[in-house]
Amino acid sequence: MTENQNVSFHLYDEQPKRFIYEMRPEKEIAISTHDMQVYYGDKLALDDADLSFERFKITSLIGASGSGKSTFLRSLNRMNDDVATVKGQIMYRGLDINFKDIDVYEMRRHIGMVFQRPNPFAKSIRENITFALKQHGITDKAYLDEMVEHSLRQAALWDEVKDSLDASALSLSGGQAQRLVIARAIAMKPDILLLDEPASALDPISSAKIEDTLLELKKHYTIIIVTHNMQQAARISDYTAFFHMGRVLEYNETRKIFTRPKVQLTIDYVNGNFG
Numbered sequence: 001m002t003e004n005q006n007v008s009f010h011l012y013d014e015q016p017k018r019f020i021y022e023m024r025p026e027k028e029i030a031i032s033t034h035d036m037q038v039y040y041g042d043k044l045a046l047d048d049a050d051l052s053f054e055r056f057k058i059t060s061l062i063g064a065s066g067s068g069k070s071t072f073l074r075s076l077n078r079m080n081d082d083v084a085t086v087k088g089q090i091m092y093r094g095l096d097i098n099f100k101d102i103d104v105y106e107m108r109r110h111i112g113m114v115f116q117r118p119n120p121f122a123k124s125i126r127e128n129i130t131f132a133l134k135q136h137g138i139t140d141k142a143y144l145d146e147m148v149e150h151s152l153r154q155a156a157l158w159d160e161v162k163d164s165l166d167a168s169a170l171s172l173s174g175g176q177a178q179r180l181v182i183a184r185a186i187a188m189k190p191d192i193l194l195l196d197e198p199a200s201a202l203d204p205i206s207s208a209k210i211e212d213t214l215l216e217l218k219k220h221y222t223i224i225i226v227t228h229n230m231q232q233a234a235r236i237s238d239y240t241a242f243f244h245m246g247r248v249l250e251y252n253e254t255r256k257i258f259t260r261p262k263v264q265l266t267i268d269y270v271n272g273n274f275g
């Protein structure tokens with residue numbers, strides 16, 4: 001080994017292999033995971049996940065394909081129950097929502113999920129919003145109308161659809177449909193919105209609208225979003241977690257992840273050197 005190689009090896013070795021931001025005590029935490037592990041059969045897909053998410057902030061989950069981002073996100077509202085074993089604790093309002101006796105349907109009213117592909121029901125725009133509310137026994141028409149307008153306004157879709165609420169949701173563009181799905185989640189008045197690549201199937205203009213919508217929504221909701229789009233993560237999120245091969249290698253304030261990452265693999269990833 002030459003002298004130069006020796007020096008660079010030494011510098012690399014001084015970097016942390018992992019850095020997890022610890023929320024300061026004055027921050028309000030919306031949800032946190034402790035010793036979380038997720039297995040698909042015998043395969044450990046996610047290990048050692050201890051993260052706290054600040055209330056009314058946007059946190060991005062980034063990392064290469066297969067690094068465990070969706071596995072983590074889906075575990076937060078028990079979407080993995082049928083396919084995976086999730087160990088550890090998921091603390092929400094003092095309750096471990098990973099505990100087996102939790103009422104999962106009730107929990108999901110508080111922790112909503114929006115998927116990559118817009119998936120509106122084959123019903124009218126209005127019914128997409130009112131469907132779940134009616135399922136929960138809400139029948140008051142004035143309240144339902146109010147929730148339709150309120151949710152569509154919050155999802156920045158009201159102005160585009162207010163004259164066609166009884167049209168089929170399937171007639172909406174992809175970007176409008178995704179905002180409708182966000183409105184549908186909001187109608188349940190959740191605390192936390194989980195979004196799995198909500199803009200990746202959309203054109204740049206629709207994607208920008210979703211970003212604007214999320215920035216508005218964080219006044220009222222805690223948002224955790226999986227994204228492959230580095231610029232998007234840098235633009236909208238307050239915190240970013242970098243996943244690599246089933247572990248969170250770095251978690252920090254977004255500006256630090258994108259300007260002064262501490263872990264070499266994070267530096268490589270945000271610079272586009274792998275993944």
Ligand SMILES: Nc1ncnc2c1ncn2[C@@H]1O[C@H](COP(=O)(O)OP(=O)(O)OP(=O)(O)O)[C@@H](O)[C@H]1O
Nearest residue numbers: 040045063064065066067068069070071072083243
């Ligand atoms: N239902 C499943 N059954 C078995 N293995 C799974 C299942 N879902 C995910 N995995 C595996 O778990 C690991 C993490 O996958 P995950 O989908 O969480 O990654 P990701 O970072 O979200 O990837 P992408 O960016 O491609 O969505 C991968 O090795 C994947 O093959």
